[in-house]
Amino acid sequence: MAHAHKIDFPAFAQDVQAPGKPLVYLDSAAMAQMPRAVYDAVRAHEERARANVHRGVYALSETATAAYERARECARSFVNAATAREIIFTRNTTEGINAVASSLGKTLLRSGDHVLVARAEHHSNILPWQMLADEQGIILDVVESDDTGVVSADAAHAAFTPRTRLVALSHVSHVLGSINPIAAIGRLARERGILFLVDAAQSAAHLPIDVEEIGCDFLAFSGHKMGGPTGIGVLYGREELLKEMPPFLRGGGMIRSVSFKESHWADPPSKFEAGTPNISGAIGLAAAMEYVCGVGFAEMRRVDEALTRATFARLDAIPGVKIFGPRDPALRGGVVSFSLDSVHPHDLATILDREGVAIRAGHHCAMPLMERLGVAALARASFWVYNDPTDVEALGQGIEKAIHILRAA
């Protein structure tokens, strides 16, 4: 049963707005709540094993290092990477994509090379490539999604040019909930010798990730969207590439030797982890991954589909609501964006907030997509394991209340 999971999350023990109005959290696509198991793991680490990693020779440091590397192995297993050397801990998805763009921009990508992104991408998977266009003369091509928001393999294929060197695409759209056929696109990219980066920020907590099956060269996701702490994310990169790529940031911990004449880098993944990392974040992320695997992706899908279906039914009953993205809940990740006639998303979100319901309203860091959809802003409800049908009902009632208050008297 879906709401059996809610008790795992301390955040739901509070009434945020008023007594009798429990937190109805429908913004997991921005940030997921943390299960108690993650708090406990982080706290235990900080209380008993807090020390810097890879640097000390005393017991506490070795314990911390072992825990950090255990977390790395956990992430390796989570995405089925061949080796833990392909797992780099970052701050979040944005940092992972920036690291790849910046590093490739220095070497493997040359002026006049093409990079392909989709119009519907999050700004974090557009701007780093636009940076290369601005600074290095890379040509940024844009592929459109179909009416349901999916970038088909055919569309991607048609958008490849003889000079396309990289394609960067999200797995699940954080606005439309559509699921891109990334394994098929990965195959196409591989055949053409085109590098493939997957933005898995929205999918990592909802769908199983297998980098070998996808055939991608890079994949990035965030810990805070899957019950992990903030400030931690994972960048997967194929080892052969990581060995060739220059570091993104330079500093302590990523070197073999340093002198003022010349410095030499450590091997991946250390090469890409300059400075003291978010150690407790990594430990927390590993605990979150264990939690997710404990729930299981079959259950994740069941929750997503059931709540998406329930949301469609509830919202379809309200005049003036328009839902975006695929109509088949089985073809969606757990995200439902919608508009409401005569009610601005920010006003809707404020009134919902009064009822303890948290949704997101705005451009969702996807202005090119908003422009294509012909809207300035949308409201978005997103689900995770702790949501249940009463949350959907609270959303529906809140929307009706907003209509009552705001539509012309």
Next chain:
Amino acid sequence: MAKGLRKRFIFCAPHNSQYEIMSDPLYQGTLLEHYHAPRNYGLQDDFDAEARVDNLLCGDSITMRIAFDQARVRAVSFAHAGCVISRASASLLTEYIKGRARGEVRGLSPGVAVALLQAPLTPARIRCALLPLEAILKMV
């Protein structure tokens, strides 16, 4: 008139009952009145200056026109797309500046715009209240 009627029919009820209060501490009174019946709404042809301000973050857009009589604001009109707060704020601010000297309007502080609304704005929504002020300040 409408405000008085609303007050008469408000009564308390348990949460989630069908008699749930259909009102809101923010969306009521002055704010709602000026949203549903905004003053100076609809661009007039007689104007001396025009300014348009967009908040791309949320999609609010205000176009404002001012007609001056020497150094005073003679008439104001505006067009608007977007949220309740920015429209109500435009309505209140345009009323406020009518007849005032340019110098006085130039010195208008954000606090005045917020105070006119007589509504408890959260920090995230203050930006909405200030959008019409931004348009006005472009023209005086």
